[in-house]
Amino acid sequence: MKEIRLHGRGGQGAVTAAELIAIAAFEDKKFSQAFPAFGVERRGAPVMAFARIADQPIRVRSQIYEPDYIIVQDVTLLEVVDVAGGLKPDGKIMINTDRPKEKLGLDTEAEIVTIDATMIALEELGRPIVNTTMLGAFCGATREIRLESMNKAILGRFTGALGEKNLKAIETAYERVSQ
């Protein structure tokens, strides 16, 4: 089983991103689960969401304390939340930032993947909403979910021109972290 923790701010779509991971993983013939860290989140407040991917039906329902992967949608969270907390040493953390990873001051043995998702989202979507772009980075960096499955999940959620724009954002991020 692979466990994923997503960090974002209220309104950035962390919960939606977790749901899309669950839907895309199921497209890949895996079992999956996604849920928010239930709270009374306001726009801008730090939020968390979780996802699990497994070959067997998933029974466990606790929050995730030792994730294999972490997605950070907003680099300013590093100042207020221990985003890398519990990350497995052989795991990966994907952070939306234009800063080099050495300057982030993250306390982890795991691989740090940085991507300027805000720039990609602004270029492709015209808005700094990075949740789908970060999913592209997740697929590219971890190869846990096939890009085609993620694209299918995205099109199930965003239709028409918005869906197409999101696919471009995802593919750009996927290519960038795959290089």
Add this chain to the structure above:
Amino acid sequence: MMRVAEGSYAIADAVRCCSPDVVSVYPITPQTHIVEHLSQFVANGELDCEYINVDSEFSSLSSLIGASAAGARTYTSTTSQGLALMFEVLYNASGMRLPIVMTTVNRALSAPLSIWNDQQDSFGVRDSGWIQLYAENVQEVMDLTPQLYRISEDPEILTPSMVCMDGYILTHVYEPVEFLDPELVKEILPPFSPVNVLDPEDPKTFGAFADPSWFTEFRYLQYKAQERALDLIGKVDKQFEETFGRGYGGLIDTYRTDDAEILLVSLGSIVGTIKDAVDELRKEGIKVGLVKIRSYRPFPVETLKEALKDASVVAVIEKDVSVGYQSALLTDIKGALYNTSIRVPISGFAAGLGGRDVAMKQIRKIVENASRVKDEGLELETEFEIFDVNPECL
């Protein structure tokens, strides 16, 4: 077909498949999404029913009492403070023997205000005469929904029922579920044919004044109907399995209990986490198993005696506390075994209160405690524990 869906959506769809005539629900976190999806189905023409917008939970259940007495299949859903506000109406519905079905989303009760999950709300209406079943996952809630209509509407039962599902943990999760086929649902759930109906041509009174010469008999008949439900719950579960290929074991389910020395007893969504913990502990050679309570009212005393009789120690894990004396499931289980020759030590843990997460680590600690009781015996201080209290508070 199996697909990934939000728990609340899946439950609303299961309700749609049961073709209720009247739906009356009042939104309250974390049950709100169920209400939203149902009203969307009605607006889209996917569910042909009378959808009543009400001012409160008191009104939602009251309106269903009228509808059910007039012969309609009825549905409502609530949680926490909403269920508390329904309290007197719950007794009216069961006393009038109306087969209303409700999804109870489990959430803590104020004060202090908490929107998070525990099971204090449904345990608090234990004695209201409703049948109460607890579900482990979204699929089980879905599958129980038509089963509860079948059980409640049985002329030998005529008792309202609720399926209890953990708030947020099951209402807000996205996971793969098998959607119900409405045609197959018809095979296990015939149209509602009420025994007594309000009819101007043949006037009757429901829930009228009963003086002391009759009140006891009404309660007696309710009590007997719930006893009969013990059999029917298992039968309907089997019938459902024959039709849909998914069975749940009836009144209780067991997991790796065959040679278990330590038996954990629990109910609701925490059961899934416990199963994973049991697998881990088994790998370490600890003989631990799980008894999952599905039916809490009626309480499956005989089935439980059989399931618990060979254990060396029993640990009950539940998300409620009876302030003043332990907690509800624990005392019920002890009561069930007292007049038997089964003398297994039983300890209880009130865990996961007000949304406190219960993970593998916490289950391990409970098993360690149970292990100690097995070796050293039960003392008063190990009999019951409000679990995971901040040490500063002790």
